[in-house]
Amino acid sequence: MGRILYFSHDIASPRGGIGVLYEHVAVLCRNGFDAFVVHTAATFRYPFGPAEVRVLPAYATLDIHPDDVLVIPEDHPTAITAIREAKCEKVLFCQNHYYVFRGLAPGVSWNDYGFSSYLCVSE
Numbered sequence: 001m002g003r004i005l006y007f008s009h010d011i012a013s014p015r016g017g018i019g020v021l022y023e024h025v026a027v028l029c030r031n032g033f034d035a036f037v038v039h040t041a042a043t044f045r046y047p048f049g050p051a052e053v054r055v056l057p058a059y060a061t062l063d064i065h066p067d068d069v070l071v072i073p074e075d076h077p078t079a080i081t082a083i084r085e086a087k088c089e090k091v092l093f094c095q096n097h098y099y100v101f102r103g104l105a106p107g108v109s110w111n112d113y114g115f116s117s118y119l120c121v122s123e
Contacts, residue, residue, distance in 0.1 A: 001033075001067060001069065002034070002065050002066075002067030002068040002069070002088075003034045003035065003036060003065070003068045003069070004025075004028055004033055004034065004035040004036070004068075004069045004071065005035075005036055005038050005056065005062075005064075005068055005069070005070050005071065006021045006024060006025050006035065006036070006037050006038065006071045006093075007037075007038045007070065007071065007072050007073065007076060007079040007083075008021050008022075008037050008038065008039055008046065008073070008076075009073070009076060010039050010040050010041050010044045011046075012044075012046070012047055014048055015046075016095075017073065017075075017095045017096075018046050018048075018049070019046075019048060019049060020095060020121065021037055021049075021071075021073070021093075022037060022046060022048075022049030022050055022053050023049075023050070024071075025037050025053045025054070026049075026050045026052060026053050029052070029053070029054070035054070036053075036054045036055060036056045037049070037053055037054070037055050037056070038055075038056045038057075038062060038079075039055060039056075039057055040057075040078070041057065042057040043057065044057070064083070064086045064088060065088065066087050066088050067088065068086075068088045068089075069088065069089045069090075069091060070083055070086060070088060070089070070090045070091065071091045071093050071119070072090065072091070072092060072093060072115075073093050073094075073095065074092055074093065074094045074095070074096070074099050074100045074102075075095075075096065075099040075102065077102075080113055083113075083114075084113050084114065086114070089116060089117065090113070090114050090115045090116060090117075091115065091116075091117040091118065091119055092110055092115045092117070092118045092119070093118075093119045093120075094118060094119065094120040094121070095120070095121050097120070
């Protein structure tokens with residue numbers, strides 16, 4: 001397995017969803033996985049996340065490898081669109097089921113974007 005890349009919004013105010021992304025990456029790294037949070041802005045870092053979490057900037061120029069795993073929040077249409085053609089495993093991370101189909105055009109499914117796995121934060 002390559003890297004595990006958690007894509008995040010660039011929002012500097014407290015947000016539980018972004019905090020969860022950072023916590024996931026922190027746990028993965030503590031357990032030996034090569035995991036990162038990916039932000040759009042080159043210098044952005046969520047100020048409320050654990051300091052040890054590694055951040056990769058500017059996913060528009062990110063070199064994605066076939067053995068990488070991309071974890072994308074359900075409410076991040078920019079990232080969803082940007083990674084559509086990436087040839088690697090893609091995981092949709094749903095933290096709010098009310099947003100899970102927001103941004104999908106009628107007749108389009110998550111499979112059309114190459115998502116093969118799904119995570120959610122509750123039953």
